[in-house]
Amino acid sequence: MSTSLNLVIYQRNGDDLVEEGMRTARCEQIPLSTLNTIREKFPSQKRNIYYDGAKEDFFEIDYFARDDVPKIINWLRIIFNNLLIHEYKLLNSEADTPFSQPKDSNLTLFNNLPSQRELDPTSVAIAKFRILISLIDIFSEMQAKYVTEPGAILKLG
Amino acid sequence: MCSTEIGGTPENTPVTKTPVIAPVSAVATADIARKAEHRCLSALSTRALHTATLEVTRPSVTNSPDGGHDIDVVGSSEEVKELVGTMTGIEPEKLKFLGSDTNTGKINVRIDVKSGKTVSADMIDNHAANSSRSPTFHVHLLLFTNPELKITKEAQKKLSQQKDSFENIGVLIDVVQPEGLKRIETENKARALSADHEASGQSESEPK
Known part of the structure; x- marks a missing residue:
């Protein structure tokens, strides 16, 4: 059983993130037990991603905090x-x-x-x-290329 | 309207700004994912029991990265198209574009089982990437088991684009909603009942 760790670039809309027009920069498949061990030391966060600029529908994601990268x-x-x-x-x-x-x-x-x-x-x-x-590689890419990009998210699953 | 992504628990979680989540949820998710795989495996194996050619295998039981290969199905063109049609809701005659193995004439299906509540756009990107990396398969299905499934607008758009692109090379890439698995399970039950009925009818008619 494995899950993915995804480097996703969402569109920004004010302080919110929107999925419409998003790009997937990278995806790595990682065993769940390994991700779980990382989360014990660096707990993941939750936030909402809106479907589009209308900001009516949204879903919730787990991600690694930028400061922890x-x-x-x-x-x-x-x-x-x-x-x-x-x-x-x-x-x-x-x-x-x-x-x-x-x-x-x-x-x-x-x-x-x-x-x-x-x-x-x-x-x-x-x-x-x-x-x-x-x-x-995926954490380093986030840090090296997207550290100043607020739409970049290290999303779990 | 809100739905919860793969990494979270399947229960309705209250939406707050940036709460810290307990790592234990990943363990719960692992168990839910394992059970979802077994449910699909069970339904597909029972289905195979009533066919002449379908073979169902689980390529890996480890928790190492598997490239989205949870369950593989192989079988005759007719039986695979019927199965895929039942799962996806696509009429089997609309699957004429599907290629098959040049030696055996059979169709290979790759199934990636997911237990989350949301089909997001990045999942479609990853499904397409995994499909490209599995060129010996003709059908690639992202099968969801959570009855509260939602497909985001962007995921739907990307899926539609990818479907067109893969169709051009004789490959089907699609998402199976929970109703698709339910249809297989319902058909399995109906077949079992019918088999029971036939068996009891035969025993009654047998001379004592």
């Missing part, structure tokens, strides 16, 4: 280094149980991936790095 990037980069060290140790260990959960609390980001029990350690490591790099 640089903090999330830093946190993910630390996890990246920790994951490198963890996987290096795993590669060089002769333990009988290569699928042991990491002791580093930050690496709980990758717990509860059932595939870890089915795949070889290298495939599991590739999957973890792929998820982590996808996350770093």
Whole structure:
């Protein structure tokens, strides 16, 4: 089960955001358990998106707060280094149980991936790095390209 | 009028400006999504039971990214068109443009199950992107199970544009509303009742 993390550029209408004419800049599929771990540290917010300029119909979205984005990037980069060290140790260990959960609390980001029990350690490591790099990429794109664009939103689901 | 997006809980949540939401809702959403997939799988498998060619599979049970491949269906052109017609409300004869596998002549269907309340425009963008990345499939359905589903104006516009574009290459891309799944379930029940009736009729007529 995975969900998406979307970098969406909505149209602005005063202080409100409108979906008509929106653009999707990027979409990454992320395991729900991983997004849940991020939300424990950086709780997501809710806001309304209006269908159009008439501002009659709207729907509600969950998104990551703009102020949290640089903090999330830093946190993910630390996890990246920790994951490198963890996987290096795993590669060089002769333990009988290569699928042991990491002791580093930050690496709980990758717990509860059932595939870890089915795949070889290298495939599991590739999957973890792929998820982590996808996350770093989408948060970094938000920060690098859209930091001054009020319509840019990191929307969950 | 308000509807809640995928990331939230399915219940009616009061709309406030920027409240912080508890992370536990993601866990609840994961369970709701898993159950929605099983409901669809059950309905489609029961349907397949009454057909000659339909095969239903769940390609991945992990929570790793799956590119929108929750359920795959493959079968003869006739049976797939009938199934897709029932789910989408499109008359099967209007699906003549659909391509099929050059070797087997069968049609491959990719189904992405969603349990949220809103079909938003970014979801249609992502569905189209996932469809392009799955070129061996001829039908791509975003299947929604929430009975309170709303499709936004922009999502409807984008879906219409994408449908035209994909139709040109013999591919159907569409959204299945909850009524579509309900129609399959209703037909399954009717078939089961009919089968029971036939069975009991036969046993009554059998010599004692």
